Amino acid sequence: MLAALVRALGDFELAEDALQEACSRALRTWPRAQVPDDPFAWLLSVARNHALDRLRHARMARTKLPAPPPEETTMSEKQLVDLGDERLSLIFTCCHPALAEDARTALTLQAVAGLTAAQIARTFLVAESALAQRLVRAKRKIRDAGITFEVPADHLLPERLQGVLGVLYLIFTRGYTTADASLRLEALRLGKLVAALMPDEPEAHGLVALMLLHDSRSAARLTAEGDVVLFEDQDRTLWNADEISEGMALLDRALRFGSPGPYxxxxxxxxxxxxxxxxxxxxxxxxxxxxxxxxxPVVQLNHAVAVAMADGPASGLALIDRISGLDSYHLLHSARADLLLRLDRRTEAVAAYRLAHELAVTPADRRFLAGRLRSLELSGE
Incomplete structure (x- = not known):
């Protein structure tokens, strides 16, 4: 996008300023209005109009005021811009540290990934109304504090890194759960750019390794008809050996830094x-x-499932039943149903599967859970 503006305007600084203004306007208006069908086309149009307005004002003022001296910047402060990736610049721009992490992540997902409030709410496992309030509060803070959005200089990137990594992982996760390869690959591409831009940040390498290792199993986790294949039933010959090898190498590099973080x-x-x-x-x-x-809570759930695999279903179920905050998360009820079934508590398992089916969103998950229910009902006749 930035490259397109530079070609159209013939002025890098003008194009950069126009893109910053477009991002700022998007963050002010999108939370209370429907996100455009094509967010990038919207941003490009707003940026172009802003640039043309600036050019007109500059021509009018040229005879009255001397042109200001150009701002001096060093290459070390412009590596993100020099990278030339408009989407990555937009993500760093939107992850403004003055906003709460959950708010800036939600706003960035709207501005960059074009997700709706309902989709973002499902990603955060909160009610859509709660997510809408979160966005309104963030918008109000942007207005009241006079926050301006601009592509940050390189020395400011570390304070925005966690927000950027969080956005990339959420984009990847959405692509993974909805079998949208384009979202997964875009998150991977951007993650690799971040790791190259910030080679001494282990969490950046850790995130790319994580996405590669998950993506390596994409071809095996769904059937040709789009039905879910459980991990233990996946055909390992379909796993992508190159992605596994690349992910392992990046993980090894990240671990050398010591004190591993979440990713x-x-x-x-x-x-x-x-x-x-x-x-x-x-x-x-x-x-x-x-x-x-x-x-x-999601980490608690995954830990409980791992405990069930290592120590037995009773130990895992005891941990799951102590988790709070995931009542509307279908995977909690699905995991609980599986452990209840392994403990031969069939009636409770059926009820848990039924609740999981009601809460599931993706067609693949709904078909899988419906199949489990049918199997239990048929075997109980």
Missing amino acids: VLHAVIAALHVQHPVDWTRITSVYAELLVVAPT
Whole structure:
């Protein structure tokens, strides 16, 4: 987008300023209005109009005021811009540190990925009304604090890194759960750019490793008809060996920094999953480490499932039943149903599967859970 504006306007600084203004306007208006069908076309149009307005004003003022001296910048402060990737620049721009992390992530997902409020709410596992309030509060803070959005200089990138990595992983996760290869590949491409831009940030390498290791199993996790294939039933010959090798190498590099963060630990768990046989005891211990640095309900659920695989369904179920905040998350009820079935508590398992089916969103998940229910009902006749 920035390159297109530069070609159209013949002035890099003008094009950059116009894009910043377009991003700022998007963050002010999109939270309270419907996101355009083509967010990039909208941003390009607004940026072009803003630039033309500036040019007109400049021509009118030229005879009255001397032109200001050009701002001096060094190449070390412009590496993000020099990278030439408009979408990555937009993500860093939107992840403004003055906003709460959840708010800036939601706003960035709207501006960059074009997700609706309902889709973002499902991603955050919150009600759409709560997400809408979050966006309104963020918009109000932008207005009241006079926050301006501009592509940050390189020395400001580290303070925005966690927000950027969070956005990229959410984009990847959406592509993974909806079988949208374009979203997965775009998140991977941008993640690799971040890792190249910030080579001393282990979490950047950890995220790319995590996405590669998950993506390596994409071809095996759904049938040709789009039905879910459970991990233990996947055909390992369909796994992408090149992505696994690349992910392992990046993970090894990230681990050399020591003190692994959440994305590095997630990548370690993903790496253990692609090994054979799977060491569930080791996975359980890594999840215990992850719970110290990222004690989220979803991590608690995944830890409980790993405990069930290592120590038996009763131990896992006891942990699941202590988790709060995931009542509307279909995977919690699906996992609980599976453990209840393994404990031969059939009636409770049917009820849990039925609730999971009601809460599931993607067609593949709904078909899988419907199949489980039919199988239980038929075998119970």
